[in-house]
Amino acid sequence: MLQINSKDNNLFKRIKKLKQKKYREQERLFLAEGIKFLDFLKTPEFIFIDGDFDYSSIQERLDRFSSEKYILSSQLFKQLTSQEHSQGVILVYSYEEYSLDDLEDNIVVLDKVSDPGNLGTIIRTVDASGFKDIILTTGSVDCFNEKTIRSTMGSIFNVRISYLDEDKMIELLREKNYKLIATALDKTSVPYTEMTLANKNAIIFGNEGNGIGEKLLKEADEKVIIPIYGTAESLNVAMACGIIIYKVRELLK
Known part of the structure; x- marks a missing residue:
């Protein structure tokens, strides 16, 4: 050497x-x-x-x-x-380069997630749950941040990650006939246990402090929520992602 x-x-x-x-x-x-x-x-x-x-x-x-x-x-x-x-x-x-033509039928969308540790944990969770694709909106944290890489525990090599401008992402998902399921604290939201899946689904999670942006929320075909039974104000986005995508995996059986 x-x-x-x-x-x-x-x-x-x-x-x-x-x-x-x-x-x-x-x-x-x-x-x-x-x-x-x-x-x-x-x-x-x-x-x-x-x-x-x-x-x-x-x-x-x-x-x-x-x-x-x-x-x-x-x-x-x-x-x-x-x-x-x-x-x-x-x-x-x-870097690995991925084609958006190869997206699987169930994907995770992250809207301006900003914490590298959260992103790394989400990547690891997506990998563990058997899904492959994550799309992040422009302005999200860099998936190649050293803290993110460390948090993925190697799952960075097993998940396909892309970044897209919000408008282009919405256009892409509509063209490919994805149902947009947004996690949101909204009066129209249903408990995540009652969400309904289509043939193709994009599960959307938002920024740690501000949630999902207004434009994506308006585009959502369904909004879901994880009920809070204790006194905590909310769940960490990585934890919420784990709960919901494992429910998606269960519903796909």
């Missing part, structure tokens, strides 16, 4: 920039940290190892990949890590 000790190294400077969204989008690359990522099938473009980390215990897992591998001085590695107690391994992956 090659060693990098200088902060002026061109590759190091390039990879460090990936901590910013605009450079991730330019390069079509993102960072994933932790030994667990060595167990997934997707081949990273690069693997970086902390110079203070004894990697002999994971040598066999490293050897599975033909990726370029580098040892960074500990000082440089600390500039890349996003974790307080790093495991000493950072992988760099390329």
Whole structure:
């Protein structure tokens, strides 16, 4: 493995920039940290190892990949890590590109969800429930944010994620004959246990503080709510997503 000790190294400077969204989008690359990522099938473009980390215990897992591998001085590695107690391994992956022509019959739509941890948990939940597709409206958090990637626990590789302008998304879903089911605190909302599904369904969840935007709410064919039996004001959006999409899975049996 090659060693990098200088902060002026061109590759190091390039990879460090990936901590910013605009450079991730330019390069079509993102960072994933932790030994667990060595167990997934997707081949990273690069693997970086902390110079203070004894990697002999994971040598066999490293050897599975033909990726370029580098040892960074500990000082440089600390500039890349996003974790307080790093495991000493950072992988760099390329973006996957997905066609919206391949959407499955039941999808999740997220309207300006802003918290990276929430998005990561939703991605993991969608994967666990056996669904494949998530569409986010423009302005939502970046799914390749390092906190999001960590929260997905590898499910980022199993779910197809797209971003669309709100108007274009509505047009697409109408063209493809999806029923729009919105989660909303509204006088017309029915308990989620009573929702009715069509042949194709888009389940919509909104921003943590403001919910679903007015335009999407007006387009909704049905609005559903999760009843609150205690004194909590509301449920976390990731929790709500888990409850409802598992109900959808049950109704699809």
